[in-house]
Amino acid sequence: MAGLGAIGLLHARHLARQLCGARLACVVDQDRALAEAIGSELGSPFSAFFETALEDARVTAVVIATPSPLHAEMVGQAVRAGKHVFCEKPLSLDVASGERAAALADAAGVILQVGFQRRFDADFVEARRLIGADELGAVLLLRISHRNRIPPHDGPLERRFGSPFVDMTIHDFDTALWLAGPVAEVSAFASADSTLAVVRFESGALGVIDNTRRAGYGFECAAELVGSRLTLRIGDGARASRVERLTAAGALTRLAADYIERHRAAYLEELRHFVACVHSGTAPAVGGAEANAALALALTAERCAA
């Protein structure tokens, strides 16, 4: 487990406590004290150096959750060391690096899975199933609303994670490709707080993705697909609970504070899928090709909105 930020910690804990088919061999973070603390919490060895884990023959696979600019290079290192790789999105910040990483994994015959957890979210999986069963007919319109309560990484270094299109909307581009097929055109618009991406699918359908980085209320992940036969809505806004509190002020329901709260089960499932693919040798559902396709759209949107 390389990288112990919020997502890295989540993955590490899932590996240690909830995925019985995997053993957490080592937690790595350049912050040695953090690595030691987490290693202690999870009962696993630790290191400040990724190379240490790569040199360990007992390590079969690595999970990379370091800052985005480091991903492509670390994937290359891991693949050359013969390790299977689960890499958090984005696989890379430029398409060439992403394609190189995917090719290296292919050539080395190792599994490369990228962390688009929404593909493992029960509601989105149900939507994909209904589409695959042709229940919608032709998709006419796709709408995705994706918002963070507060920016996940802030401050002067934020831009090293890529533009909002690459850091955030990339999830929505992947979802759009997954649910509605190849994209022919992308247009994009940005303000200080929000972005809008408009896509025209090869099918002729239209799609719109709205993102807000500081929505203030909770984590929003809603989608709609208007089809010729049926319309699908993944709704409930950011609701996190069935519990309503009723007072004279109104009926109040808790909202998911962030993407971890909303997608906790999906984060577990994507790792469960990775572990199963490593054991069985099957190609994962979301790999380099998917990551690069989504990145290409994100970079096109970034250029358009500039």
Next chain:
Amino acid sequence: MAGLGAIGLLHARHLARQLCGARLACVVDQDRALAEAIGSELGSPFSAFFETALEDARVTAVVIATPSPLHAEMVGQAVRAGKHVFCEKPLSLDVASGERAAALADAAGVILQVGFQRRFDADFVEARRLIGADELGAVLLLRISHRNRIPPHDGPLERRFGSPFVDMTIHDFDTALWLAGPVAEVSAFASADSTLAVVRFESGALGVIDNTRRAGYGFECAAELVGSRLTLRIGDGARASRVERLTAAGALTRLAADYIERHRAAYLEELRHFVACVHSGTAPAVGGAEANAALALALTAERCAA
């Protein structure tokens, strides 16, 4: 229009402004100043005396919304004066008076309608239609939750409106009879704040009605019918609006503050129905028989819970 409390005012304004087939001939309240103020607001004559209206040959019908203990007697007066009568619930506080009033109206050939407005609420009407179309199959269970945010009439004189069973649960007994048929048995339980009534229908189905007089959050009027083929739910709690306000505290929706806010349209529709019945001579959907049936159940519950 006799009686200018909250409900009386509502009826008066509906008559004056929204029911074009009726003309508000007189507003009456023992509080002469109030009668004058409302008469002025609505552009209608006023009086402190019910008899004045009864003696006026141009008055075709009366709407009675005075305190409950006065209803039966005033209905008798109006009927003897040859007026059609819309009487707020309850028609009476004892069955004998209610049956007498109904018989008098019958004999005089005038319309007698009683104010069970829920029978004109769009959602309950839709439920009744589905039941009548046999979509539910056999009704197995009925549940009604009916709550006021604060008691509608409070203080030392509250009990003159009858027990909570007669003043409040009577609506639910009428709904139960209307939706699920004749009742064979009633059991009831009361606490300082709430009542529970359990009914066994002649069909064998069970029913439960919970009322709270000071729920604190809003006006609740929810119902469920579990049927052998389909279950109906009239839900949404006390929600008054499609507007949600989302903040880090949660998603907040306004609630109906009282029965007027929740049933405003139904209050208008029941008067519209009354006016139409007066014009056409048709018997109203809710009259003395329905009122007395509901009262009988309410009084049985009251004795049981004592």
Next chain:
Amino acid sequence: MAGLGAIGLLHARHLARQLCGARLACVVDQDRALAEAIGSELGSPFSAFFETALEDARVTAVVIATPSPLHAEMVGQAVRAGKHVFCEKPLSLDVASGERAAALADAAGVILQVGFQRRFDADFVEARRLIGADELGAVLLLRISHRNRIPPHDGPLERRFGSPFVDMTIHDFDTALWLAGPVAEVSAFASADSTLAVVRFESGALGVIDNTRRAGYGFECAAELVGSRLTLRIGDGARASRVERLTAAGALTRLAADYIERHRAAYLEELRHFVACVHSGTAPAVGGAEANAALALALTAERCAA
């Protein structure tokens, strides 16, 4: 009442039966048989000629609900005859005609109201009130989803009502201006079934409007405003009822079939407002200026999407 299509019939019935402060003096439709039938139903005189109503001195105001291309000219006729005018949207199909009609009404000192009924919808009014009370803080993002189940006017003559932007999205442009202020830029995209309009407000906020003309499921009219302090959502999709039907297939709720079902109360309120303005001489909330502002955005969008 000129024009007895779906909307015209609705207005005529509201005027005749629900607006006690107005008398339906004449129903007009070029289809004489239809005019006669409706006149008979509503107990009003009828004619096949607009001029007949204009020449009648007892006629104070006219409601125009004829096909869109006729609006501007008929408004001019009515205004020159000294009648107050309620004109269904759009006021005109080109800005010059719309400005001319507004100027004529101004000069003649008559009321001109345009039928943007959403401005009288309880939920949108509540939203506007919260915005006006500064509860949202700065608006960051506006999203509107507006869909018809089936196209309201179909067939070879459909395009005479104007492009989808002028016929349908014009409501959303008016809502956008009303809720989030002046618009600096418009971009638009169209497919065979849907349109997307992206606006950039003078405030810097972004807005996106998605329309589908044949959504197939019901009439959709949802909106969201993400604000710096609070997010507003007008949701519930196209739900028309509190009644849920539960079976092993799922929980089913009825949807509004069309804009009349969804906005019936708003259609009544906007006419009630018009009648009140005619009586009091106050300028209506939605007049020529609003209509022309929305049309300008619609035409810009139309050109952009071509």
Next chain:
Amino acid sequence: MAGLGAIGLLHARHLARQLCGARLACVVDQDRALAEAIGSELGSPFSAFFETALEDARVTAVVIATPSPLHAEMVGQAVRAGKHVFCEKPLSLDVASGERAAALADAAGVILQVGFQRRFDADFVEARRLIGADELGAVLLLRISHRNRIPPHDGPLERRFGSPFVDMTIHDFDTALWLAGPVAEVSAFASADSTLAVVRFESGALGVIDNTRRAGYGFECAAELVGSRLTLRIGDGARASRVERLTAAGALTRLAADYIERHRAAYLEELRHFVACVHSGTAPAVGGAEANAALALALTAERCAA
């Protein structure tokens, strides 16, 4: 793992695949072929005899999910063999046996946990937390609606699981005690399809529990607590998903088919809690005392309704 019916299978799979701190040492079922098949699926030894597992020194704890009449005796056997015990509800079918089993576990110093999984359901846990934080003020009314789509065990042997009060309502009695405190009185009513239990809490509050064994639509587990300061509602009916399918027929959402689908996470959590208690020696949150208190209420209700 003793007993491989629906619940037993669920527990077995959780133990084998999701609870890394436990090893599934043996699956037991009187149906040897079933035990073999499951043992094979989960990679664990199997037996047709409970004694075999009890005699195995490596077995630390047992999970009992055999038919209800066998529970108390098997708990006794396991406790005497020095094993910790997780026993599905009900602990026993009569209070004396339940108290004996609890006393034996106490004396032997082993953990005894009983399977009231709702105590581990996220929504109910949230409700309990709000109550514990005194957010509701005084509880005035409790309402629970608990329904099965189809009876979990059917046919001539159904009654060996106890009356519906002991088999099904026992969950609701446990929830009532957990959320609203000790009960002073119980009244109950039964029909062929449903039961109603009315409780009066020592606090003076009222409670009503409605159960239907063949509701037909899905698994229902809803609750409301009306408090003097705030009302809590655990709602959403039996909704199983955020996905809505919209067609002209309406908006359709999937419902939980049974208690396993609705409470899957809670079933896992209660076993996770048991494993943690076995490791740490802490008393479990739900043990013999809780089970016997709920059973006492269920048996009182059963006698009352007869």
